[in-house]
Amino acid sequence: MFPTASVPGGAIIRSVGEYQPSRVVTNADLEARVDTNDEWIQSRVGIKERRIAGPEDTVASMAVAAGGKALAASGLSPEDIDLVIVATCTVQDQIPNTAATVAARLGIVAPGAFDINAACAGFCYTLGIAADMVRAGSSRNALIIGSEKLSDWVDWTDRSTCVIFADGAGAAVVSASEDNGIGPVVWGSSGERADRIHLRDHKYLWQEGQAVFRWTTTELYKTGLEALERAGVAPEELTAFVPHQANLRIIESIAKKLGAPQALVARDIVTAGNTSSASIPLALSRMIGRGELPSGSTVLTLGFGAGLVYAAQVIRIP
Amino acid sequence: MAHSEQEILAGLGEIIEEIVGTEPSEVTPEKSFVDDLDIDSLSMVEIAVAAQDRFGVEIPDEQLKDLKTVQDVITFIQK
Numbered sequence: 001m002f003p004t005a006s007v008p009g010g011a012i013i014r015s016v017g018e019y020q021p022s023r024v025v026t027n028a029d030l031e032a033r034v035d036t037n038d039e040w041i042q043s044r045v046g047i048k049e050r051r052i053a054g055p056e057d058t059v060a061s062m063a064v065a066a067g068g069k070a071l072a073a074s075g076l077s078p079e080d081i082d083l084v085i086v087a088t089c090t091v092q093d094q095i096p097n098t099a100a101t102v103a104a105r106l107g108i109v110a111p112g113a114f115d116i117n118a119a120c121a122g123f124c125y126t127l128g129i130a131a132d133m134v135r136a137g138s139s140r141n142a143l144i145i146g147s148e149k150l151s152d153w154v155d156w157t158d159r160s161t162c163v164i165f166a167d168g169a170g171a172a173v174v175s176a177s178e179d180n181g182i183g184p185v186v187w188g189s190s191g192e193r194a195d196r197i198h199l200r201d202h203k204y205l206w207q208e209g210q211a212v213f214r215w216t217t218t219e220l221y222k223t224g225l226e227a228l229e230r231a232g233v234a235p236e237e238l239t240a241f242v243p244h245q246a247n248l249r250i251i252e253s254i255a256k257k258l259g260a261p262q263a264l265v266a267r268d269i270v271t272a273g274n275t276s277s278a279s280i281p282l283a284l285s286r287m288i289g290r291g292e293l294p295s296g297s298t299v300l301t302l303g304f305g306a307g308l309v310y311a312a313q314v315i316r317i318p
Numbered sequence: 319m320a321h322s323e324q325e326i327l328a329g330l331g332e333i334i335e336e337i338v339g340t341e342p343s344e345v346t347p348e349k350s351f352v353d354d355l356d357i358d359s360l361s362m363v364e365i366a367v368a369a370q371d372r373f374g375v376e377i378p379d380e381q382l383k384d385l386k387t388v389q390d391v392i393t394f395i396q397k
Contacts, residue, residue: 043358209359211379213363214379218367253364
């Protein structure tokens with residue numbers, strides 16, 4: 001039979017990077033467009049301001065910017081990367097895929113390149129795939145990116161959604177290593193509830209707020225706890241919890257149920273908004289940049305969104 | 319197992335205090351969640367989930383919009 005490619009050792013996150021568009025949109029800016037106000041937005045979703053892409057920002061360009069930073073921080077050169085995966089659910093053109101274009105723009109020659117759509121769980125799914133490919137010997141160094149331009153899919157006259165969503169990208173380099181710094185991914189889906197988050201009229205993001213709130217705040221902590229258990233990490237050993245930045249009340253509710261009161265909880269949504277698959281790597285990169293996540297920290301990530309889909313794993317900070 | 323109106327009211331008072339910090343004595347049957355108790359749609363979900371745990375009666379999301387007052391919830395749970 002054929003030889004198996006698996007290599008001893010594990011996979012680690014070697015570096016991260018992020019990109020945010022320069023345009024800041026505050027709650028006051030939105031008050032001028034729709035019937036809402038700062039107090040309402042902050043109390044319901046926890047956002048003070050968000051970044052919205054300009055015409056120069058595309059899913060691909062933001063992915064290149066974030067990916068380029070992660071690549072630069074990795075100490076590797078482009079030729080070391082053999083796999084590029086882009087998680088996105090907001091790209092305008094499905095053909096060609098985004099990953100190959102991004103790879104070419106970064107000078108990465110002929111890597112395996114594909115996109116995935118796992119909505120707001122996209123980064124955790126991609127990280128799970130990349131880590132397993134590295135551990136199986138299919139890749140040595142993978143560049144993974146979550147990049148989203150949600151503003152293209154928002155009805156800017158709908159106050160229930162336009163205050164939530166934003167744009168940005170986050171990336172990580174996943175490499176083979178003697179030790180293992182990425183725990184097993186725990187993932188799942190609930191397609192019978194697909195209608196809870198979908199595109200209204202094939203154009204505009206829409207969600208059943210109460211149903212999504214109930215799902216996320218009553219079920220998902222179990223996925224987080226399972227990821228901890230699979231990684232052999234006790235909740236009290238966690239340095240931080242970095243979930244998808246969907247809504248501050250969802251984040252805080254899940255965090256409370258994890259039983260890890262010492263863990264720092266990512267609240268990147270306050271100034272970044274909900275950027276779907278970009279939100280976790282964006283939060284990680286910004287928190288590392290501020291010195292909040294020292295090297296070697298143990299962090300639980302948890303992504304969840306349209307599908308419904310969800311995924312979690314434990315990672316070690318590079 | 320049926321719960322008395324008084325039991326449910328007392329239970330709701332505790333649940334609402336836990337979730338939004340309102341004094342249980344403020345939670346009386348005629349009060350409107352939105353207008354009198356300043357409870358928003360997401361807190362209503364939390365109240366429904368807590369009430370389900372406590373009284374064993376599921377309050378689905380579709381139902382929540384019709385439960386405007388404390389009495390509405392008491393009646394729903396008793397039914």
